[in-house]
Each structure stands twice: as C-alpha cells, then as structure tokens.
Amino acid sequence: MKQVIQSLQRNEAEKRIPVLKMEIDYELATLHDAMTASDSEAMTRCKVKLEELRQEMVRLEA
Structure with missing residues (x-):
C-alpha cells in the first residue's frame, strides 16, 4: 500500500x-x-512568491 501511495x-x-x-x-x-517601474511593493510581493515557489520546487525534486 505504501508503494502505491509513493507512486501516486x-x-x-x-x-x-x-x-x-x-x-x-x-x-x-x-x-x-x-523593477522597471520601480514599484517596491510589487517587487517585494514577487520575491516572496518566488521564494515560496523555490521551496516547493526543492521539495518536489527531493
């Protein structure tokens, strides 16, 4: 059963x-x-989102 779950x-x-x-x-x-628009709030939001996506990518590749 564990193998089936791991496979899925x-x-x-x-x-x-x-x-x-x-x-x-x-x-x-x-x-x-x-960055082109010098919008610091949008830059911060993007950086936070990119960090979340990076962490998810690391988890999936492990």
Missing part, C-alpha cells in the same frame, strides 16, 4: 514540476516589470 505522489510531482517552472517564469517576468 511521484506522478503528481512529475506533473507539478513543469507547471511550477511556468509559474516561476511568470513571477520573474512580473518582477522584471516591477
């Missing part, structure tokens, strides 16, 4: 990683726009 979790992680990469790319583009 692995499959979910494999599906989530490409979506996560797209989300990171989007946040990086948003951060670039905020």
